[in-house]
Amino acid sequence: KQEVTQIPAALSVPEGENLVLNCSFTDSAIYNLQWFRQDPGKGLTSLLLIQSSQREQTSGRLNASLDKSSGRSTLYIAASQPGDSATYLCAATAGNMLTFGGGTRLMVKP
Amino acid sequence: GAVVSQHPSRVICKSGTSVKIECRSLDFQATTMFWYRQFPKKSLMLMATSNEGSKATYEQGVEKDKFLINHASLTLSTLTVTSAHPEDSSFYICSARDSSRGPDTQYFGPGTRLTVL
Numbered sequence: 001k002q003e004v005t006q007i008p009a010a011l012s013v014p015e016g017e018n019l020v021l022n023c024s025f026t027d028s029a030i031y032n033l034q035w036f037r038q039d040p041g042k043g044l045t046s047l048l049l050i051q052s053s054q055r056e057q058t059s060g061r062l063n064a065s066l067d068k069s070s071g072r073s074t075l076y077i078a079a080s081q082p083g084d085s086a087t088y089l090c091a092a093t094a095g096n097m098l099t100f101g102g103g104t105r106l107m108v109k110p
Numbered sequence: 111g112a113v114v115s116q117h118p119s120r121v122i123c124k125s126g127t128s129v130k131i132e133c134r135s136l137d138f139q140a141t142t143m144f145w146y147r148q149f150p151k152k153s154l155m156l157m158a159t160s161n162e163g164s165k166a167t168y169e170q171g172v173e174k175d176k177f178l179i180n181h182a183s184l185t186l187s188t189l190t191v192t193s194a195h196p197e198d199s200s201f202y203i204c205s206a207r208d209s210s211r212g213p214d215t216q217y218f219g220p221g222t223r224l225t226v227l
Contacts, residue, residue, distance in 0.1 A: 036218075043116075043203055043221035044154075089153060098144075098205075098216065100153045 002027045004092050006101035013080055014109050021075040021104045023090035028068045035064050035075050036089040038103070044089070048075070080108045113137060114206045116219035123194055124227055131189045131222045133204030139184035140206035144216065145177075148201040160187045194226040 003026045013019055023033070032051045036044040048057045048064040050073065056065040063076040073090055087105045091098045113136040123129050133143055141162045146154040158179050159167045166179035176198075178190040187206075191198050201223050205216040 044218040046218070097156065100155075102153045 002092055002094055002097070002099040004090060004099050004101035006090060006104050008104060009102060010105040012107040012109065015080060015082060017080050018076070018078050019080055021077070021088050021106070023073040023075070023101050025071045025092045025099070027094060028071050030068065030092045030094045032093045033066050033073045034091045034093065034098075036091065038087045038089060082108045082110050084108050114204065114217045114219040116204055116222050118222060119220060120223045122225045122227065125195050126193055128190055128192045129194055129224060131202055133187045133189070133206065133219050135185045135206040135208070135217070138208045138210065141184060141209050142207040143181060143187040144205045145179060145189050146203045146205070148203065154203060191224065194224070196226045199224055199226045
């Protein structure tokens with residue numbers, strides 16, 4: 001059974017810092033790895049999707065990497081802004097299933 | 111882009127009543143839809159997989175008689191929480207698979223917050 005873990009569970013940084021969120025998964029037989037953002041009380045916003053054949057994806061200030069062999073993915077956020085404050089979830093897809101990590105709650109202070 | 115809607119976005123009900131939540135794919139056909147629930151400060155947990163025209167597949171520990179799922183058309187799946195109790199209060203999110211874009215493309219709805227008094 002796939003298990004997805006995110007570290008740290010919470011993170012607080014001053015505005016402008018570059019930061020890295022970590023995601024690890026136990027079963028490397030995945031189709032893709034996704035990163036989502038969730039604002040309090042809201043649904044999910046898909047940020048980046050990395051197919052199993054890819055190493056990374058970039059969108060604006062966000063860069064996500066995938067290392068299947070080690071079961072790891074990272075989400076890099078450059079020049080963080082207060083508007084980036086949210087919970088970030090990673091999810092691994094295998095077959096019919098998305099397995100979510102526990103999330104990292106990010107607070108970017110002005 | 112693809113859009114998935116949920117209705118209602120928020121519902122408050124009395125204990126013992128039943129609540130129906132709708133999940134619609136607005137611009138694509140979804141043969142498969144998924145229902146998740148999320149407790150406060152926790153991650154999403156898959157409850158069941160809803161397949162159009164057939165019975166839903168429930169995850170271990172999810173009571174199928176408690177959470178009734180109907181996927182009657184290619185654009186609509188409903189989740190009915192029967193005889194709701196305060197412990198059923200949660201955030202329910204659906205997702206829909208766009209088969210035309212490949213097996214791994216899921217689009218998520220905005221979620222429904224259920225509060226049972």
